[in-house]
Amino acid sequence: MKDVADNTMKAPGASDPNRRDFLLLATGAAGAVAVGGIAWPLISQMNPDASTVAAGAPVEVDLAPIGEGKAITLKWRGKPIFVRHRTAQEIADAKKDDTAALPDRQADAARVRAFDGKAQEQWIVVYGNCTHLGCVPIGFSGEYNGWYCPCHGSHYDNSGRIRKGPAPRNLDIPEFAFLSASKIRIG
Amino acid sequence: MGEHHSTYVPKTGIERWVDARLPIVRLMHDSAVSYPVPRNLNYFWTFGGILMMMLVSQIITGIVLVMHYTPHVDYAFQSVEHIMRDVNYGWLMRYAHANGASMFFVAVYIHIFRGMYYGSYKAPRELLWILGVVIFLLMMATAFMGYVLPWGQMSFWGATVITNLFSAIPVVGESIVTWLWGGYSVDNPTLNRFFSLHYLLPFMIFGVVVLHVWALHHVGQNNPSGVEVKNYAKDTVPFTPFATVKDLFAMVCFLMVFAWFVFFHPNFLGHADNYIPADPLKTPAHIVPEWYFLPFYGILRAVPDKLGGVLAMFASIALLAFLPWLDTSKVKSGAYRPAFKIFFWVFVVVCLFLGYAGSQPTDKAVLTLGGRVVLDMVGFGQILTVYYFAHFLVILPLLGLFEKPLALPASIADSVLASTGHGHPVGAHASPEK
Numbered sequence A: 001m002k003d004v005a006d007n008t009m010k011a012p013g014a015s016d017p018n019r020r021d022f023l024l025l026a027t028g029a030a031g032a033v034a035v036g037g038i039a040w041p042l043i044s045q046m047n048p049d050a051s052t053v054a055a056g057a058p059v060e061v062d063l064a065p066i067g068e069g070k071a072i073t074l075k076w077r078g079k080p081i082f083v084r085h086r087t088a089q090e091i092a093d094a095k096k097d098d099t100a101a102l103p104d105r106q107a108d109a110a111r112v113r114a115f116d117g118k119a120q121e122q123w124i125v126v127y128g129n130c131t132h133l134g135c136v137p138i139g140f141s142g143e144y145n146g147w148y149c150p151c152h153g154s155h156y157d158n159s160g161r162i163r164k165g166p167a168p169r170n171l172d173i174p175e176f177a178f179l180s181a182s183k184i185r186i187g
Numbered sequence B: 001m002g003e004h005h006s007t008y009v010p011k012t013g014i015e016r017w018v019d020a021r022l023p024i025v026r027l028m029h030d031s032a033v034s035y036p037v038p039r040n041l042n043y044f045w046t047f048g049g050i051l052m053m054m055l056v057s058q059i060i061t062g063i064v065l066v067m068h069y070t071p072h073v074d075y076a077f078q079s080v081e082h083i084m085r086d087v088n089y090g091w092l093m094r095y096a097h098a099n100g101a102s103m104f105f106v107a108v109y110i111h112i113f114r115g116m117y118y119g120s121y122k123a124p125r126e127l128l129w130i131l132g133v134v135i136f137l138l139m140m141a142t143a144f145m146g147y148v149l150p151w152g153q154m155s156f157w158g159a160t161v162i163t164n165l166f167s168a169i170p171v172v173g174e175s176i177v178t179w180l181w182g183g184y185s186v187d188n189p190t191l192n193r194f195f196s197l198h199y200l201l202p203f204m205i206f207g208v209v210v211l212h213v214w215a216l217h218h219v220g221q222n223n224p225s226g227v228e229v230k231n232y233a234k235d236t237v238p239f240t241p242f243a244t245v246k247d248l249f250a251m252v253c254f255l256m257v258f259a260w261f262v263f264f265h266p267n268f269l270g271h272a273d274n275y276i277p278a279d280p281l282k283t284p285a286h287i288v289p290e291w292y293f294l295p296f297y298g299i300l301r302a303v304p305d306k307l308g309g310v311l312a313m314f315a316s317i318a319l320l321a322f323l324p325w326l327d328t329s330k331v332k333s334g335a336y337r338p339a340f341k342i343f344f345w346v347f348v349v350v351c352l353f354l355g356y357a358g359s360q361p362t363d364k365a366v367l368t369l370g371g372r373v374v375l376d377m378v379g380f381g382q383i384l385t386v387y388y389f390a391h392f393l394v395i396l397p398l399l400g401l402f403e404k405p406l407a408l409p410a411s412i413a414d415s416v417l418a419s420t421g422h423g424h425p426v427g428a429h430a431s432p433e434k
Helices: A002-009 A021-044 A050-055 A088-099 B013-021 B024-031 B043-066 B076-085 B091-115 B126-148 B153-168 B173-181 B186-218 B239-265 B291-302 B306-321 B338-359 B377-402 B412-419
Strands: A059-062 A071-076 A079-085 A123-127 A138-142 A145-149 A154-157 A162-164 A176-180 A183-186 B035-036 B235-239 B366-371 B372-376
Touching: A002 B035, A050 A154, A059 A088, A059 B412, A071 A138, A088 A154, A088 B035, A123 A183, A123 B186, B013 B024, B013 B377, B024 B173, B024 B239, B035 B239, B035 B366, B043 B091, B043 B239, B091 B126, B091 B239, B091 B338, B126 B153, B126 B186, B126 B306, B153 B173, B153 B186, B173 B186, B235 B239, B291 B338, B306 B377, B366 B377, B372 B377
Parallel strands: none
Antiparallel strands: A059 A183, A071 A079, A079 A123, A138 A145, A145 A154, A154 A162, A176 A183, B035 B235, B366 B372
């Protein structure tokens, strides 16, 4: 009761924060939270749904049918993945280029995975989407005998490293591990 | 200038009753019948009406196509073929819609260049111009999403390339792209949302067109002399019948070109690869956007850096909104600006060449000297891109300061009468506009 009395005593237009200001701010804040609460589901519904996420579960790939010097393209999560079986010469070329001028510097050794403590450097597994704007590069072509993207002219080497062109990064490597010397799990 | 007084007189009791409650007939009469139009408008001023016609045409053919189309990755391509082969007049609806999009852009580019030549963006028409830029942006978004719906190879890879533009944004780029896709790649959720938005955006365009026309009718139309209306009786004619009939004639001529494409060369402006169903594992050897995006695509490809290319492309469009302040000349019409006139046409040619550069493979040679490639398509695109930006950021601001414009006619009426030899010679009493 005393507060009310105090409030009514104030001159009109007084700048001190009073109960009216408090109510106005509190209502505004509650309204902002409510708008945010309504907006979030509307925005979030556009993110990948449960079935899309479930369909993106890990897959196992048998490497045995892929001969040396060959490559396959498989589809995972709607994207192509290149699995390339490199020859000894190609591995040597890639390692030699570790010291070349690389726009996205990464050693060839960092782009292969190990099994049983031994680097499986004959196997290169990369996403088949150019890191520029997502086109699928063509294998065994380009100036570095890796991949060449026809859309905007990016050249990758056999390790999937960007060497020339507008792409900003090396071809991305999906999460994968060797289950045996001839089998990998992607994802 | 400014709003004229209403001359609508309700004749019957019903009209008076309606007019007192909702003056909608009065609004239509004042905007499409008695509205004063500068008497010297040339045929370039008919493209606003043509664009309105194309918007309505696209909405009608689009609504009809939706009655037969299935927005699903497994059925979209087939449902489009079903429209082409099985649906009564389906081929006509689809060809009218696909070619209608191209015709819409033909008209809008003429409309934009007309505004640029005659300085239609200058005070008091800045907001009118900016609303036009907003419509242009909405049109590009609509056209892009519509092109994805048939789910052919160009649909899929166009969607992939354009959505990937957003991955150039630092830190949050990849999350934004996943959000746009609704998955790990362009897939069924992407097709569904593009379909939803492709249906929505034309109605948003319609809304902005209402604002655009409102702004136009508030400030009045520009005209080839660039001189504002001073005397309504001498300088203007009523919209109906003068502009109505002239617009209708231009529309018929435009429809003849439209019909020629629809009936004789319906796939000339499209790309053959879009008749191959989408394949996420194989990119067409040479992907190009629809012709109306080529100049901007040329700018994107000219910049060797990913983020830089994306920024340059968006900046090339955003720059248009600042045109009213970049052009420092007090004279509106290019007809009275001898130097501007030359730079304007150079700019038009640069835009056309940018489109050409965007349509060609990047490693194609443009200039060879003694068997050596001196200039390839990327280098050519770079020169054009630099000029494009220089036109807005260097040439236009400086031109207004150094150019000596010709004497302006005293009024619109004077400019017309002088040219037909019945009045004062041009510039006899000219004074530059304040």
